[in-house]
Amino acid sequence: MTSQNEQATTSPDKKLWGGRFAESTAPLVEQYNASVPFDQRLYAQDIRGSLAHVAMLGRVGILQPDEVAQISAGLHDILADIQAGQFEWRLDREDVHMNIEAALRDRIGPIAGKLHTARSRNDQVAVDFRLFVKEAALELADLTRDLRRVMVAEAEKHLTSDGGSAVILPGYTHLQVAQPILLSHWFMAYAAMLERDEGRLRDAAARMDESPLGSSALAGTPWPIDRFDTAAALGFARPTANSLDGVGSRDFALEFLAACAVLMAHLSRLSEETVLYSTFEFGFLTLPDSHTTGSSIMPQKKNPDVSELARGKSGRVFGNLMGLLTVVKGTPLAYNKDLQEDKEGVFDSFDTCAITLRLYAEMLPKSVWNAHTTRAAAARGYSTATDLADLLARQGVPFREAHEVVGGLVGVASRSGRQLWELTDAEMKAAHPLLSAEVAASLTVEASVKGRLSHGGTAPERVQEAVAAAKAALE
Structure with missing residues (x-):
């Protein structure tokens, strides 16, 4: 099997940028420098950019209409070959840009070089x-x-x-x-x-x-190019x-x-x-x-x-x-x-x-x-303890005091392996006279959820509103 590196060394192509160089690129440098194995993914964007550029060069009079037509047709042919899986990507041509430009030169001759007028790989x-x-x-x-x-x-x-x-x-x-x-x-x-x-x-x-x-x-x-023209042709709002x-x-x-x-x-x-x-x-x-x-x-x-x-x-x-x-x-x-x-x-x-x-x-x-x-998991773990503290606070008990009272009840329940609603009337009243077994039994997970009515809360009404708003936004 021939490696990418071997393919590069046997290529007869002269670099498109090689005018000032007297020595060919070292094989290992070819391999290290090349980006075509991954940037070939940009082929569609590269050809779109080239088509917009050459069309603009024609509109401002830098290229003649027949030159624009030849270059554009060649680019479209290359695009079709790539999409059909019939394009040869070559490591010695370094990147997606040079592969396409070199292939264009192979197809239409030296006129392909005019595509790079007023443009850099940068x-x-x-x-x-x-x-x-x-x-x-x-x-x-x-x-x-x-x-x-x-x-x-x-x-x-x-x-x-x-x-x-x-x-x-x-x-x-x-x-x-x-x-x-x-x-x-x-x-x-x-x-x-x-x-x-x-x-x-x-x-x-x-x-x-x-x-x-x-x-x-x-x-x-x-060159008298029109950057606003190419920006619009490529779907950009403006040039940089x-x-x-x-x-x-x-x-x-x-x-x-x-x-x-x-x-x-x-x-x-x-x-x-x-x-x-x-x-x-x-x-x-x-x-x-x-x-x-x-x-x-x-x-x-x-x-x-x-x-x-x-x-x-x-x-x-x-x-x-x-x-x-x-x-x-x-x-x-x-x-x-x-x-x-x-x-x-x-x-x-x-x-x-x-x-x-x-x-x-x-x-x-x-x-x-x-x-x-x-639902069973939500009922465990004393998940309604805050509701019990809120109940006391609504009766005028300072919340910090209510928090301490309920914390004590959780301690009693946890040490005996029970839930809050399983505590006796006596245990509840011993913690605070406003509490009772009946109060504890009313603290269901359903009641807890329904009570969270603040904006953005988990009460069914609030969630229904959120769902309706989200559906409207998505539509």
């Missing part, structure tokens, strides 16, 4: 990458919205269970039972996170909506305002990676809860067979691989952000070869976020919540 790669990242941000925003739509639908679905009442889940702090909440409230919490994630991605796309094409190497060009910044900055990629990192942090939290809730010990959630796997030795196993992988893959997305921050932190203006390291992390973060969002959008509607188990 602004070429910058515009290709901006196009990709902008499109990636908007695609992830749409996928985030799709998952958000699933979350809202699940919240609406679980506002009623088989028994007609909403599904109740124990709410936790410090992973200890805290207070009862509606399962729908839990879904709406993730819907709120995803709404912000979508907003970050769309904000990032809006901020990067500038075309660096025409910045040339770093200083602009003396400064040529040094246009070719030398990658904060648009950093912002995209940061939005991806926050999104994956949220999906990782969701994954952690999904893993926990689907364990035998919790028993809250049954994941679908289609999105779980088994064990090669233990036939009873049903492993939450999707959630575990999502939790694990968040680390690589965080690492991609830190990697690019480290790349750009010391690069002087304008372009430096360091910036070749900007793409693989972006591609990886986009791919990771996209498939994770799609998987959760598929998996959650097929998952089954075990309402009797979640």
Whole structure:
């Protein structure tokens, strides 16, 4: 088998930039320098940029109409070959840009060289990458919205269970039972996170909506080009305002990676809860067979691989952000070869976020919540203790005093292995004369949930309002 390095050394091609060089590039340098194994992914953006550039060169009179037509036709033919899997990517041609330009020269002859008039690889790669990242941000925003739509639908679905009442889940702090909440409230919490994630991605796309094409190497060009023309042709709002910044900055990629990192942090939290809730010990959630796997030795196993992988893959997305921050932190203006390291992390973060969002959008509607188990868990752990303290406070007892009284009752109950509603009348009155066994018995998880009527709370009315507002926003 011939290695990529051997292919490079046997190539007869002269470098398109090789005029001042008297010696051929060393084979190991070819291998180290080349980015085509990964940046060929930008072929569609590169050809779009070239088509916009050559059309503009024709409109301003730099190229003749027949030259524009020949170059454009050649580019379209190359695009068709790439899409058909019939294009030869060559390592000795370094990157996606030089592969396409050299192939264009092979097809139409020296006239292909006119395509590079008033353009550098520096602004070429910058515009290709901006196009990709902008499109990636908007695609992830749409996928985030799709998952958000699933979350809202699940919240609406679980506002009623088989028994007609909403599904109740124990709410936790410090992973200890805290207070009862509606399962729908839990879904709406993730819907709120995803709404912000979508907003970050769309904000990032809006901020990067500038075309660096025409910045040339770093200083602009003396040719009478029209940067507003190419920006509009490529779907950008405007050209970048400064040529040094246009070719030398990658904060648009950093912002995209940061939005991806926050999104994956949220999906990782969701994954952690999904893993926990689907364990035998919790028993809250049954994941679908289609999105779980088994064990090669233990036939009873049903492993939450999707959630575990999502939790694990968040680390690589965080690492991609830190990697690019480290790349750009010391690069002087304008372009430096360091910036070749900007793409693989972006591609990886986009791919990771996209498939994770799609998987959760598929998996959650097929998952089954075990309402009797979640309600029983919500009733344990003295989850209505705060309700008892609030009851005393409403009778005029200072809340701190009420807190201490109820804390003492929890101590009595826990030492005897009972719940608050199982304490005797005498025990309750001994703690405070306003309390009784009848009062304790009224502290159900349903009553607790219904009482949380503050804006954004878990009361059914508030959750119904939140679901309605979210559905309206999604529509």
